Amino acid sequence: DQQVKQNSPSLSVQEGRISILNCDYTNSMFDYFLWYKKYPAEGPTFLISISSIKDKNEDGRFTVFLNKSAKHLSLHIVPSQPGDSAVYFCASKSSGDKLTFGTGTRLAVRP
Amino acid sequence: NAGVTQTPKFQVLKTGQSMTLQCAQDMNHNSMYWYRQDPGMGLRLIYYSASEGTTDKGEVPNGYNVSRLNKREFSLRLESAAPSQTSVYFCASSELPPAHYNEQFFGPGTRLTVL
Numbered sequence: 379d380q381q382v383k384q385n386s387p388s389l390s391v392q393e394g395r396i397s398i399l400n401c402d403y404t405n406s407m408f409d410y411f412l413w414y415k416k417y418p419a420e421g422p423t424f425l426i427s428i429s430s431i432k433d434k435n436e437d438g439r440f441t442v443f444l445n446k447s448a449k450h451l452s453l454h455i456v457p458s459q460p461g462d463s464a465v466y467f468c469a470s471k472s473s474g475d476k477l478t479f480g481t482g483t484r485l486a487v488r489p
Numbered sequence: 490n491a492g493v494t495q496t497p498k499f500q501v502l503k504t505g506q507s508m509t510l511q512c513a514q515d516m517n518h519n520s521m522y523w524y525r526q527d528p529g530m531g532l533r534l535i536y537y538s539a540s541e542g543t544t545d546k547g548e549v550p551n552g553y554n555v556s557r558l559n560k561r562e563f564s565l566r567l568e569s570a571a572p573s574q575t576s577v578y579f580c581a582s583s584e585l586p587p588a589h590y591n592e593q594f595f596g597p598g599t600r601l602t603v604l
Contacts, residue, residue: 382531384531387529410590412592414595419597419598420597420598421493421579421581421595421596421597421598422532422579422595423595424592424593424594427592429590467531467532469532471587471590473588474588475587475588476534476537476547476587476588477534477587477593479524479531479532479533480531481529481530481531482531
């Protein structure tokens with residue numbers, strides 16, 4: 379049972395435009411959410427997080443939005459750059475439990 | 490400051506062979522993890538060690554054993570490799586135990602093929 383779902387395996391965006399990566403979760407106990415970025419042949423690196431007491435967290439070009447009623451979070455990258463091309467994983471957890479990762483979305487930013 | 494290091498980077502095994510994947514971190518983190526990544530499956534937790542001297546099963550522990558050798562090192566052993574264990578293996582560490590809210594830092598991965 380996949381508790382964290384990234385339904386789009388891939389996304390292609392023009393450089394300079396906005397990239398929106400989506401993630402849905404089923405466990406209503408999840409209260410902490412993270413996004414990781416992974417380049418080929420490297421390990422995932424932490425990008426941004428949000429707790430359930432917020433609905434938005436921003437860090438430079440990256441903003442994560444959380445819609446608790448819809449059990450949905452999204453990562454916005456604006457403006458997108460070719461160096462943003464990578465696989466993005468969302469991950470979620472509840473208090474006292476471990477991280478659960480989604481299956482990843484491959485983002486390609488076209489020059 | 491190397492972060493999380495893993496050896497080897499690549500390995501090919503025959504069915505039934507054994508091997509140990511090594512992981513070390515230099516961030517003085519308390520908790521360490523082993524994940525596997527398979528196509529379409531995301532990252533799945535194999536085993537973790539919340540603190541030195543403790544280990545616990547994750548989501549997919551069958552066929553694996555782990556050893557938390559000291560605070561820095563956490564190894565993953567395949568006693569009798571099977572083709573289903575062909576995967577990319579990632580080690581990770583975090584300052585606080587997994588029950589807490591903190592990010593994990595990942596190593597570069599080991600690509601394992603079992604023939």
